[in-house]
Amino acid sequence: MFLQTFETYNSINERELKDKNVVVIDTLRATSVITTALYNGAKEIIPVSEVEEAIELVKSLDKKTYLLAGERNSTKIEGFDLSNSPLEYTREKVENKTIIFTTTNGTKALKKVSLADNVILGCLLNASAVAKYIYTSNKDTVIVCAGTEGKFSFDDIITAGVIYKKLQDLMKFESDDLSKACYFLYKPYEDNLYEIMKEGYHFKRLKDLGYDEDIEFCLTVDKFDIVPKLKDGIIKNSADL
């Protein structure tokens, strides 16, 4: 198995993804939100790139069946039911619902890789579950970090490092330099992720906006044993596919 990591979706050549697992990471907060929503019983998540696309899509749906969700520039979109805070995605709110979801970086990364065979979503909340999925599939794997504003983002890179470590506990594999860098960057902070995460621009931005509880939640490793999977434009719990 060969593991490759891309720091943003900009540097991806879509043809390189064929016949591989693709793991999209947007720890703060899109993939953490989606993992939480599915764990709490959401029926499915439909990622869309643009706010207008989300509004257009729900016109044909029964209001009882869906929730409009997402953010722009880290804040809630006017008229939407849910923001990009995982704490809002309680079982009470999301169970059996279709969630139409748009975020600045995460959903764009998902669109970019949607042609790949096997797209799963990773974050710290499900790091071990993702590693187990890769191990079981035994396919070459490409980690695609969502990044922040088109750039290398600490939170995603550290998460890639955690997944690398979990995978290392399960199997031997080869990897590219960025995958190894993620691991070696994370390794000294294994028992205190917060210490390294706090250096990141996006972390600081969310902290300045007062999202301390969101950060704490998203930094919890292995809270949920599920793997969200994108298929035909819809994200479901991989166990249901």
Add this chain to the structure above:
Amino acid sequence: MFLQTFETYNSINERELKDKNVVVIDTLRATSVITTALYNGAKEIIPVSEVEEAIELVKSLDKKTYLLAGERNSTKIEGFDLSNSPLEYTREKVENKTIIFTTTNGTKALKKVSLADNVILGCLLNASAVAKYIYTSNKDTVIVCAGTEGKFSFDDIITAGVIYKKLQDLMKFESDDLSKACYFLYKPYEDNLYEIMKEGYHFKRLKDLGYDEDIEFCLTVDKFDIVPKLKDGIIKNSADL
């Protein structure tokens, strides 16, 4: 001062470089070679992207005044005077010579940033000299790693981390996430760079080719107190410009 780092020249927007220092890093081995050559008295280095371009360029030159130098796929180019090994660039060979130089990654990175105002070359050999240059100029600075085969390369990234540390000893500055990642990746290996460098693909490739002495040389921190600078397509010791 704001410090930004790019893992390869592919992700650079040339317009972003205006009015900034640009530090090009290709530790294994182009910028190490150029630094060594200038330290040993070479008159100037003319970087060219293609082998044919180098051959064309020297047609109009007196054979006593220049040396053809460089590599393709880490090995010497047929008919060239020097390879990409810094050990060959002795004072005896290079003093007062113009060196026409082409390498797989390094010279391409130099071409890409050549429109910027202030392009200097960094490696481990001159890490402190580069930090001092940045400190003295007090301009926003962009580190551009040459990378290996268009990808994130450990050797360049660790060098960026060393320059970050040297700069931190001189001044306070802000930086982007990748700059910080370089520093935090390097930090635990401050006293044993070899230990982290050996994880890199390019390092392993050079080792497999038997370039152990080159590696050892290129991994020496602060051997030379000079800063190569690119101006009008020619690289000279910045002290002479």
